[in-house]
Amino acid sequence: MARQISRGENKHRVVGNLSALQGSRFFAKEQNVVNLGSAAREGKILNRENFVAIAAARASKNSDFKNFISFCGGSSCALRRENFKGKNLRSGASSCVCHADGGPLNFNGENSAANPSAPKNPHRKALILSDGRKGHENQSIAFCELRGLEFCICRIAYANKFLKLCSYVLDFLGLYFKIFKCDLGGSGTAADPKNGSNLNSSALNSSASQNSANLDAPADRNLNFADFDLFVGAGSTTYYALKFYARRYAKPSIALMYPKGYRKDFSVIIAGAHDRPKPRANLKISPVSLSFSRPQGLYRPQRKAVGFIIGGPNSCFEMGDEILKQIEGVRAQFADWEFALTTSPRTPRATESALEKLSWDYSVIYSREPVNPIGDFLAQCEWVFISEDSVSMISEAVSNGSASVAILSLKRKVAHNKFNDFISALVSTGHARRYSEGVKPKKTAKYNLKAFVREIKI
Numbered sequence: 513m514a515r516q517i518s519r520g521e522n523k524h525r526v527v528g529n530l531s532a533l534q535g536s537r538f539f540a541k542e543q544n545v546v547n548l549g550s551a552a553r554e555g556k557i558l559n560r561e562n563f564v565a566i567a568a569a570r571a572s573k574n575s576d577f578k579n580f581i582s583f584c585g586g587s588s589c590a591l592r593r594e595n596f597k598g599k600n601l602r603s604g605a606s607s608c609v610c611h612a613d614g615g616p617l618n619f620n621g622e623n624s625a626a627n628p629s630a631p632k633n634p635h636r637k638a639l640i641l642s643d644g645r646k647g648h649e650n651q652s653i654a655f656c657e658l659r660g661l662e663f664c665i666c667r668i669a670y671a672n673k674f675l676k677l678c679s680y681v682l683d684f685l686g687l688y689f690k691i692f693k694c695d696l697g698g699s700g701t702a703a704d705p706k707n708g709s710n711l712n713s714s715a716l717n718s719s720a721s722q723n724s725a726n727l728d729a730p731a732d733r734n735l736n737f738a739d740f741d742l743f744v745g746a747g748s749t750t751y752y753a754l755k756f757y758a759r760r761y762a763k764p765s766i767a768l769m770y771p772k773g774y775r776k777d778f779s780v781i782i783a784g785a786h787d788r789p790k791p792r793a794n795l796k797i798s799p800v801s802l803s804f805s806r807p808q809g810l811y812r813p814q815r816k817a818v819g820f821i822i823g824g825p826n827s828c829f830e831m832g833d834e835i836l837k838q839i840e841g842v843r844a845q846f847a848d849w850e851f852a853l854t855t856s857p858r859t860p861r862a863t864e865s866a867l868e869k870l871s872w873d874y875s876v877i878y879s880r881e882p883v884n885p886i887g888d889f890l891a892q893c894e895w896v897f898i899s900e901d902s903v904s905m906i907s908e909a910v911s912n913g914s915a916s917v918a919i920l921s922l923k924r925k926v927a928h929n930k931f932n933d934f935i936s937a938l939v940s941t942g943h944a945r946r947y948s949e950g951v952k953p954k955k956t957a958k959y960n961l962k963a964f965v966r967e968i969k970i
Contacts, residue, residue, distance in 0.1 A: 637741050640652040640653065640663050641744065641745035641750040642667050642747075642750065643667075645747055648747035648750075651802040652744045652745060653804060654803045654804035655802050659965055665696070668745070668749055670691070670749065679691065679692070679751075679752035683752055683755065688752075690756060741764075742758075742779075743758050743766070746769050748773065748774075751778075754766075767780070767782070768781075770789045778794060784798055788933075796968050800911055800938075801904050802907075803912060805908050811892060813850045813893065814873075815848075815850055816894050817850035817873070818852070819889035819915065821856075822853070824855075825858065826858070829901045831922055831923075836863070839867070849894070851872050851873055854886065857882075889913075890912050896915045896917055897920050898918070899919075900920060900921055901922055903934055906934070909944075910956070912958075914958070917945070918945050919944055942956060943959050
């Protein structure tokens, strides 16, 4: 009996051990299945990415283009053609001090997982891509100011004209490489974590940073492109870079002015009606160019005042004695008022010399004193008279301050140009008047540009 019990216990022990062994083997197999499934999923993702890259390479049979892709295919230039919709690519921790409304703003990066939750208040910080042209850059700044966004300014440049020409071709093909340089000045860096490269930073939004041309200076602070909520740009030099960064970081792209030559697949395009853009779902048409103006404290009249804002010749107009005769006519009509004058970078020296001979309560001859008192004129004067050669100056005048706006005519090089439609539309809506049609005592209205910009859904 004792021997049978002993045999039974041994048998149960062996069976138990075998069961445990089989259970552990089953668990190992189950784990292997899980691991293999995970590996298979990762393999599919890698295969899908490789398939996209191979398909993109096979799509072009031109050997020169293949050589170009090979040249750009280093660590600082990655092929991107996948769909970024729904992805969150914010990564890394960084900090940078940027400026808006004249004060410092601390852009602190955040340590986060690879796919953190979306911010509760999106589109708060914008990176402006600038081609260095003041008129274009000011439109981007105006968009941010009117929208209530913090912003930094980043200078975009191509090493040569060939690379810019390539940007049109690559955009047409839907291929995006970093074939441009990006500069934020000389006292810090902006890190592009996906390229593994550092880009220069500075005391942002200052005249020093905006005039900087150094694209390769070392720096001591980091700013991640992923920390911005949207990218804004105006001018042909910025459009390809705008798409590059917007796609790379899955953020909205805002193109200002009509992007001729490039595909119109930006998140939002804001174009002037005078450019006659074709209607699109993502296109918002404004009767004026974007502008934002505030007084600088340069001019404070002692009585009622009239301001004169004089531009210069361009492809559509000449400037000669006709502008001087109109100015003298205005001064005679408002004889008891103060007179303030500002010229512009395009004003001919001969015109500036003739204007200097007149008496002024305040004057800026831009060739000698490059300051901008237009914000003061619009806030302090009852009327401003502007030469018809500048869409940006007229747009600023009809959208800012309280001064009524009248347009001074110039000698035309062609019978009809885009300025005709632009000014005629403003006159028809009561936002401006032509001096030749008489101005006194009729006032003009202001176009609510802030309402237009803030109603745009991004």
